[in-house]
Amino acid sequence: MERDIIGQRLRTLLGTLDPDRPQTGPTSTLILRVAQCLGEPRDDHAWLTLAVITASLPERQAVIDLRREIGLDGPESALRALVASARRRIALRAWAAPTVRVAQGAVVADVHHTARTRLATGIQRVVRMTLQQWTRDHDVLLVGWTSGLDALRVLSDRERRNAIQGGDPEAAKAKSAREVVVPWKSTFLLPELAIEEQRTSRILALAEFSDNATAAIGFDCVPLTSAETVGIGMGGAFGKTLAAVARFDRVATISEAAANEYRGWVHMLAGANLAGPRVEAVVLPSDVGEVDDEGMRRARDVLVTGDLPLLFCVGSHEPRKNHLAVVSAAETLWREGREFSLAFVGGNAWGSEAFEAEVTQLVERGRPIKTVSAISDDILWGGYRLARATVFPSFNEGFGLPVAESLAVGTPVVTSAFGSMMEIAEAGGAVLVDPRHDEDVARGLAAALFDDEANRRLRSEAAARPKRGWQEYAAELWESMVVNDAAASSVNSTSPSPQDGDR
Numbered sequence: 148m149e150r151d152i153i154g155q156r157l158r159t160l161l162g163t164l165d166p167d168r169p170q171t172g173p174t175s176t177l178i179l180r181v182a183q184c185l186g187e188p189r190d191d192h193a194w195l196t197l198a199v200i201t202a203s204l205p206e207r208q209a210v211i212d213l214r215r216e217i218g219l220d221g222p223e224s225a226l227r228a229l230v231a232s233a234r235r236r237i238a239l240r241a242w243a244a245p246t247v248r249v250a251q252g253a254v255v256a257d258v259h260h261t262a263r264t265r266l267a268t269g270i271q272r273v274v275r276m277t278l279q280q281w282t283r284d285h286d287v288l289l290v291g292w293t294s295g296l297d298a299l300r301v302l303s304d305r306e307r308r309n310a311i312q313g314g315d316p317e318a319a320k321a322k323s324a325r326e327v328v329v330p331w332k333s334t335f336l337l338p339e340l341a342i343e344e345q346r347t348s349r350i351l352a353l354a355e356f357s358d359n360a361t362a363a364i365g366f367d368c369v370p371l372t373s374a375e376t377v378g379i380g381m382g383g384a385f386g387k388t389l390a391a392v393a394r395f396d397r398v399a400t401i402s403e404a405a406a407n408e409y410r411g412w413v414h415m416l417a418g419a420n421l422a423g424p425r426v427e428a429v430v431l432p433s434d435v436g437e438v439d440d441e442g443m444r445r446a447r448d449v450l451v452t453g454d455l456p457l458l459f460c461v462g463s464h465e466p467r468k469n470h471l472a473v474v475s476a477a478e479t480l481w482r483e484g485r486e487f488s489l490a491f492v493g494g495n496a497w498g499s500e501a502f503e504a505e506v507t508q509l510v511e512r513g514r515p516i517k518t519v520s521a522i523s524d525d526i527l528w529g530g531y532r533l534a535r536a537t538v539f540p541s542f543n544e545g546f547g548l549p550v551a552e553s554l555a556v557g558t559p560v561v562t563s564a565f566g567s568m569m570e571i572a573e574a575g576g577a578v579l580v581d582p583r584h585d586e587d588v589a590r591g592l593a594a595a596l597f598d599d600e601a602n603r604r605l606r607s608e609a610a611a612r613p614k615r616g617w618q619e620y621a622a623e624l625w626e627s628m629v630v631n632d633a634a635a636s637s638v639n640s641t642s643p644s645p646q647d648g649d650r
Contacts, residue, residue, distance in 0.1 A: 152237050152244045152246075153174055153200075153230060153233065153234055153237070154174055154177065155246055155247070156199050156200050156202065156233075156247050157174065157177040157178065157181060157200070157230070158170045158171075158177065159199055159247050159248070159249055160181055160195070160196060160199040160200065160249075161177060161180055161181050161184065162249075163195065163199070163249045163251070163331055164181065164184035164185070164192070164195070165180075165184045168180050168184070174230070178223065178226050178227060178230060179223060181196075181222075181226055182221075182222040182223035182226050183222075185217060185222035185226070186222065187218075188214045188215070188217040188218040189214070190210060190214055190355075190356040191356055191357055191358045193210050193211075193213040193214040193217065193356070194210045194352060194353070194356040194357045195249075195329070195331060195357065195358075196213065196226065196229065197209055197210060197213055197229070198247075198329045198357075199247050199249065199329055200226075200229050200230060200233050201229075201233055201236075202233075202244070202245050202246075202247050202298060202327050203293075203295075203297040203298040203327070203349075204297060204298055204299065204329070204349040204350075204352065204353060205349065205352055206348045206349055206351075206352055207348070207351055207352045207355065207356075209352075210352055210356050213225060213229065216228070243325075245293075245298070245300075245325050245326055245327045246325065246326045246327075247326070247327055247329060248326055248327070248328050248329070249328075249329045249330075249331050250288060250328050250329065250330050250331065250333055251331050251332050251333060252332060252333060253286075253288050253330065253333040253334070254285065254286065254287050254288065254333065254334045254336065254629055255287075255288045255290055255299070255328070255330045255333050255334065255335050255336065256278070256281070256287050256288065256289050256290065256336040256337075256338060257290055257291070257292075257299070257335065257336065257337050257338075257339070257341070257350075258274055258278065258289055258290070258291065258302075258310045258338060258339055259290070259291035259292045259339075259341070259346070260339055260340070260341070261274040261275065261278075261309075261310050261339050262289070262291050262302050262306035262307065262309055262310035262318060263291065263306060263309070263318050263319040264309075264318075264319070265313075265314075265315070265316040265318075266494070267313050267314075267522055268462075268463065268493065268494065268522060269366075269463075269548065270339055270340055270366060271313065271339075272548065273338075273364070273366075273401065273431065273548075274310070274338050274339050275310065275311060275312065275313050276434070276617040276620075276621070277338060277617070277620070277621045277624060278310060278311045278338075279311055279312075279617070279621075280617060280618055280620075280621030280622070281621055281625060282311060284621075284622075284625075285625065285629075288301065288328070289301070289302045289307055289310055290302060290328055291306060292346055293327065295345070296343055296345035296346045296349075297345060297349065298327040298328075299327060299328045299329070299330070300326065300327050300328060301326070301328060305317075305318055306318050330353070330357070330359050331357065331358060331359065332358050332359065333359050333360070334359065334360040334361075334362065334628075334629050335350075335353060335354075335357075335359045335360070335361045335362075336361075336362055336363070336628055336629070337350065337361075337362070337363040337364070337392075337395075338363070338364045338628075339364070340366060340388065341388055341391075342381075342384040342385060342387070342388055343384075344384070344387050347387045347388050347390070347391045348387070348391075350391040351390055351391035351394055354391055354392075354394035354395050354396075355394040360396055361394070361395040361396050361397070362395060362396060362397040362398070362399065362424075362627070362628035362629070363392050363395055363397075363398050363399075363424075363628075364398075364399055364400075364401065364624070364628075365392075365398040365399065365400035365401070365405055365406070365408075365409045365426065365545070366400075366401055366405065366545040366546075367401075367405050367408065367543065367544065367545030367546075368405070368408040368409060368411075368412060369467065369543050369544075369545070370382045370384075370385035370386075371385070371389075371408075371412070372408060372543060373467060373542055373543040376465070376466050376467035376542055376543065377465075377467070378465075378497040378498065389412065392424060393416055393419075393421050393423055393424070394421070395424040396424055396425065397424050397425045397426075397427065397627065397628060397631065398424045398425070398426050398427070399427055399428075399429040399624055399627045399628050400426060400427070400428050400429070400545070401428075401429070401430065401431045401545050401546040401567075402428060402430055402431065402545060402546045402567040402570055402571075403428045403430065403567075403570055404544075404545070404566045404567035404570050405428070405545040405546065405567060406426050406427070406428040409424075409426045410426050413426060427627050427631075429620065429623050429624045429627050430546075430620075431546045431548065431551065431620060432551070432615045432616050432617050432619060432620040433551040433552070433554060433555040433571075433612065433613075433614060433615055433616075434551070434552060434555060434616055434617055435555045435556055435614070435616075436524055436527065436528035436531075436552070436556075437528065438524065438525055438528040438529045438532065442524075442525035442528070442529050443525075443529045443532065443533070445525050445526070445529065446525055446526050446528075446529025446530055446532075446533060447529070447533060449490075449517070449519055449526055450488075450490040450492070450517060450519070450526065450529070450530050450533060451488060451490070451533060452488035452515035452517065453488070453515070455486055455487050455488040455515055456486070456487040456488070456535040456596060457487070457488055457489075457490060457530070457533050457534045457535055458477065458487055458488065458489045458490070458534065458535065458536055458537070458538060458592065458596060459490055459492070459530045459531065459533070459534035459536075459537045459538075459553075459558075460473055460489070460490070460491045460492070460493075460537065460538050460539070461491075461492050461493055461527065461530070461537065461539070461549035461552075461553075462493045462539065462541070462549055463493045463494050463496040463499075464491070464493060464494075464496055464499035464502045464503070465496035465497055465498055465499060466498045467541060467542050467543060468493075468539075468541050469540045469541055469542055469582050470491065470502050471501060471502055471505060472540055472582060472583075472585050472588050473489070473491075473538050473540060473588065474489075474502070474505050474506060474509065474516075475585040475588075475589075476585050476586075476588040476589035476592055477489050477514075477516075477589075477592070478509065478514070479585065479586070479589040480589055480592060480593060480596075481514060485593070485596070485597060487515075487535070487596055488515040488516070488517070489514075489515065489516045489517070490516070490517045490518070490519070490530065491506075491516075491517070491518045491519070492518075492519045492522055492526060492527060492530060493519075493520070493522065494520050494522070506518060527552075528552075528556070531552060531553050531556045531558050532556055532558065534553070534558050535558075535595070535596050535602070536558065536559045536560065536561060536592070536595035536596050536602070536605075537549065537550075537553040537558055537559070537560045537561070538560065538561045538562070538588075538591075538592060539553075539560060539561070539562045539563075539568065540561065540562060540563050540580060540582035540588050541562075541563055541568065541582065542563070542582060542583075543566060544563075544566060544567050544568055545567060546567050546571070547562065547566075547567050547568040547571055550562050550568055550571045550572065550577065551571050553609075554571070554572075554574075554575075554576040554577065554609045554612055555609075555612070555614070556609075557576075557606055557609045557610045558606070558609065559576055559577065559578065559595045559602060559605035559606060559609060560572070560576065560577045560578070560595075561577070561578045561580055561588070561591040561592055561594075561595050562577055562578075562579065562580070563579070563580065563581075563582045564579035564580060564581060574608075574612045574613065575605075575608030575609065575611065575612060576605050576606070576608040576609030576612060577605070578591040578594050578595050578601075578605070579591070
């Protein structure tokens with residue numbers, strides 16, 4: 148059993164390095180043929196050899212160590228030592244040893260988290276809406292990671308459906324396949340945020356050493372630029388993510404504001420003699436979700452209090468979203484005698500305890516506030532349409548999807564006067580406020596909710612905004628991440644080192 152597993156991996160490696168060489172014979176013969184292909188020490192060959200023989204994507208130091216061993220002891224000696232080590236590991240759990248498939252000339256999309264989560268906000272929404280278009284128009288291999296986060300694998304049918312459509316809270320329980328995937332001369336895409344260190348350390352080595360083009364979606368640099376608003380540990384985890392992305396060919400950010408953040412970070416990389424990725428903004432669309440009459444009725448039942456005008460707020464309750472300012476501004480208006488209801492739609496998050504406590508106190512005092520943690524399309528799009536106005540006074544956003552969604556259906560929004568939120572609002576339909584001053588948030592809410600002339604003007608501006616959907620976004624993103632990125636990788640591969648080119 149052990150010999151068959153090692154033989155399969157050696158044949159796979161030999162067929163990848165030199166498909167014209169015979170791939171039959173005993174292990175010793177296969178080792179000799181592979182060693183002849185390895186020749187002089189090369190990072191990409193060392194990476195591929197480790198990935199195939201160990202059935203796991205290597206970390207950076209392992210690649211460097213093998214390359215040195217090939218240079219000092221010769222490829223045959225280094226390969227024999229690696230095979231012996233792999234054989235020992237296989238002997239411990241031969242029944243679980245996976246086969247290896249090298250994916251050449253493929254587009255490989257790592258959507259591990261999206262495929263296994265029940266979350267449907269922010270990043271997950273962007274990934275799923277993009278995948279719906281990509282899997283329809285292109286041949287894309289969707290992959291996740293093994294349980295130890297050390298190797299890529301093809302998603303199960305259940306995970307694939309959840310990655311594209313969502314709605315399966317049990318997708319994480321799906322059994323993984325007994326085959327791992329090694330991308331080679333392919334395009335590796337990271338359309339979601341990867342923060343697990345075991346995963347990012349291997350993505351780093353893939354980006355630095357393998358013969359693959361690499362591209363990622365850049366959502367934001369909030370853990371760097373607004374570190375005070377993220378949970379403890381997130382800054383360090385995001386730093387590991389950036390360490391991997393620093394070796395990528397391209398980053399497609401979701402807004403010009405996010406592009407500016409990433410370009411500033413890329414400029415800093417010169418201090419480490421890293422060129423960093425090319426950064427290009429591929430701005431998210433202004434989607435218009437549909438909801439039927441029954442869906443509108445359900446949304447009204449869930450969100451609206453009596454016949455009061457609705458102020459609608461979408462997003463998780465983490466401190467960065469600034470929902471405490473929304474509650475404070477609303478209470479200011481209620482104390483002035485203004486009549487309206489307030490509904491929050493979004494899951495709880497770290498640091499939401501103060502918000503939850505404040506809402507509980509206000510509800511006990513009779514304020515018309517509702518909170519909904521489960522987000523369905525009916526509630527989301529029905530809420531946007533039912534609202535007199537929406538509010539999104541975040542301190543920092545890569546894009547601010549609720550701003551774009553509210554304006555897309557023609558509902559005015561009160562939002563922050565800077566960053567991506569102001570970028571979205573420039574086309575009209577929004578009241579801009581300083582989110583760090585509750586009084587200014589209250590001023591904006593009063594104008595959007597109770598000034599009939601201002602509300603009509605804002606709705607007219609929102610209706611006149613240019614429309615751009617997920618189909619257009621996905622096509623532009625594919626052009627940026629796959630077509631342009633493959634060309635960039637081809638150019639870089641001819642250069643002596645990444646620093647010699649202008650990424």
